[in-house]
Amino acid sequence: MRNSGFTTAGADIAIVGGSVAGCATALAAHRAGAGRITVFERAAGQLADRGAGVAVHNDRYAELAAAGYLDASMPWVRLTTRRWYVRDGRAPFGREIAALPFPFRSSCWGPLWRELRRRLPADVTFRAGATVREVAATADGATLRCAGEGADDTHRYDLVIGADGYRSAVRQAAFPGVRPAYAGYLAWRGAVPCELLATLDLPGMPPSGWADEDCVYAVFPGGHVIIYRIPDGRGGHRANWVLYTTPPPGLGLHLDTPTSLPPGTLSDALHTHLRHVADELLPPYWGGLIRLTPAAERFVQPLYDFTAPDYVSGRLLLAGDAATVARPHTGAGAVKALQDAAALERVLHTVRERPGSLAAYGSGRGATGRSMVELGRRLGRWLVLETPDWPALDREALARQWAASDASGTFGGNELRS
Numbered sequence: 404m405r406n407s408g409f410t411t412a413g414a415d416i417a418i419v420g421g422s423v424a425g426c427a428t429a430l431a432a433h434r435a436g437a438g439r440i441t442v443f444e445r446a447a448g449q450l451a452d453r454g455a456g457v458a459v460h461n462d463r464y465a466e467l468a469a470a471g472y473l474d475a476s477m478p479w480v481r482l483t484t485r486r487w488y489v490r491d492g493r494a495p496f497g498r499e500i501a502a503l504p505f506p507f508r509s510s511c512w513g514p515l516w517r518e519l520r521r522r523l524p525a526d527v528t529f530r531a532g533a534t535v536r537e538v539a540a541t542a543d544g545a546t547l548r549c550a551g552e553g554a555d556d557t558h559r560y561d562l563v564i565g566a567d568g569y570r571s572a573v574r575q576a577a578f579p580g581v582r583p584a585y586a587g588y589l590a591w592r593g594a595v596p597c598e599l600l601a602t603l604d605l606p607g608m609p610p611s612g613w614a615d616e617d618c619v620y621a622v623f624p625g626g627h628v629i630i631y632r633i634p635d636g637r638g639g640h641r642a643n644w645v646l647y648t649t650p651p652p653g654l655g656l657h658l659d660t661p662t663s664l665p666p667g668t669l670s671d672a673l674h675t676h677l678r679h680v681a682d683e684l685l686p687p688y689w690g691g692l693i694r695l696t697p698a699a700e701r702f703v704q705p706l707y708d709f710t711a712p713d714y715v716s717g718r719l720l721l722a723g724d725a726a727t728v729a730r731p732h733t734g735a736g737a738v739k740a741l742q743d744a745a746a747l748e749r750v751l752h753t754v755r756e757r758p759g760s761l762a763a764y765g766s767g768r769g770a771t772g773r774s775m776v777e778l779g780r781r782l783g784r785w786l787v788l789e790t791p792d793w794p795a796l797d798r799e800a801l802a803r804q805w806a807a808s809d810a811s812g813t814f815g816g817n818e819l820r821s
Contacts, residue, residue, distance in 0.1 A: 409561060411751040413438035417547055417560040419535045420567035423737055424723025426519035427472055427744035428564050429527055435751030440527045443549055447532030455592060456633040456643030457515055460815030461506040463738045470745040477518050478634035482507040483616040487801060489793045490686045495605040497621060497686030501798040505618045509633045538563060538576035540717045564720045569661055569707060571725035577716035583661045583707035583728055588787050590704040590731060591646040591677060593696035597632065597639060603691045622793045623684035625649055627786050630689060642692055645731065647787045648680055664703040674698055706730050708779055710772040715765030722747065727772030730779030732786060735816035739775060742819050743768055771817050781808045
C-alpha cells in the first residue's frame with residue numbers, strides 16, 4: 404500500500420485506545436510532526452490505578468530507553484534468576500529442579516502508563532470516557548463515530564491508529580474476519596504486599612527467604628505459576644503472580660467470545676478451583692502466597708491469540724493488542740506495544756520521502772506479531788496443555804525443553820531493528 408499522498412506534517416491523526424500502546428503511538432505521532440492528535444479512551448477512570456506486573460528483558464529495555472519510550476526514573480526491580488520448583492511433600496518452596504538466567508527488570512503497568520501519559524504534550528487531546536462506535540475508511544483517511552459526553556459525534560482524520568486492544572474497532576474495520584481464538588486455558592492474576600509474606604511462617608523455611616532477584620516458576624501437571632516482585636509505588640514491593648491452568652468442566656464459562664473476568668466477578672466455583680491448585684498442586688509457600696490475595700482482588704484472563712494479516716489497511720494502522728495478541732508466556736506484551744510505537748515513529752518521519760513506508764511498517768511489524776503468536780503457542784503447549792513429568796527433569800533437561808519451545812530465541816521480545 405502506498406501512502407496515497409499522506410504526509411505526517413500537519414496531519415490530523417486519531418489514536419483509538421489510550422492505554423500503554425495508545426499513549427506510546429500518540430507520542431510517536433507527535434515526535435514525527437503530526438499537526439493534530441486526538442486520543443480516544445473508553446475508560447473514564449484513572450488507568451494509572453492498574454497494578455499488573457510488567458517484566459522487560461534487559462536488552463529490550465536498553466533499546467526502548469534509547470528510543471525514548473522507557474525511562475530509568477520509573478521504579479523497577481532487578482531480576483537475575485528464574486528458579487523452577489515442584490511440590491515435594493511439605494517442603495515450603497518445594498524442590499528446586501533448575502535455576503536459569505533471567506535478565507529482566509520488573510515494573511508495574513500503572514507507572515508505565517503514567518510516564519507515557521506525562522510525556523504527551525498539552526496540545527494532544529486525550530478524550531477519556533469516549534467510546535468509538537464505528538470506523539469507516541475513505542480514500543484519503545477515515546471517519547470515526549464516537550459516543551461520549553452525552554452525544555455521538557463523527558469526525559474525519561487523515562490517519563487512524565488502532566491501539567484499542569483485542570476487541571479493536573479499528574481492526575474490525577480493517578480486517579473484519581480476524582477474531583481472537585480461545586487458547587483453552589485461563590490466566591489468574593493477583594498481587595500481594597510483600598510485608599504480608601512474613602505471615603507465611605512455615606516449618607523448614609530457608610533463613611534467607613525468597614530472594615528479591617528471583618523469578619519463580621512453580622510448575623505442576625496442567626499448569627504453572629510465575630511470581631516476581633514489582634514496585635508498589637510507595638517505596639515497597641508487591642509479589643505479582645500469574646497462574647495458568649485449564650478450567651475444570653462444569654463452571655458455566657462461555658469463552659468463545661473474547662471476554663475477561665475482572666475483580667469481584669469470579670464465581671465460587673472458580674475460587675474453589677484456585678484453592679485446589681494452591682493447596683494440592685503447588686508447594687506450600689507459593690500456594691499460600693496466592694491465598695493471601697483477597698478473593699475480591701483476584702481476576703482472570705481467559706487466554707486468546709491472533710494476529711492481523713497486516714498492520715496497515717489504507718489509512719488504518721494497528722498497534723499493540725489491536726494488531727496482535729500473543730499469550731503472556733512470551734514475556735513481551737508491553738515490549739511489543741512500545742516497539743510498534745518506535746517503529747511507527749521512524750515510518751512517519753520518512754513517509755514523505757518513501758511512499759512505501761506505511762506498507763513497510765505493516766509487513767515488518769506483522770512478521771514480528773506472527774513470530775510472537777507462534778512462540779506463545781509453543782510455550783503454552785509445553786507449560787500448560789501438554790506438561791512434561793516435571794519432577795523427573797533436572798537443569799539440563801529443562802533447559803533443553805525450554806530451548807526447543809523457544810526455538811527462535813525471542814522470549815522477551817524480538818530485537819528492535821532500525
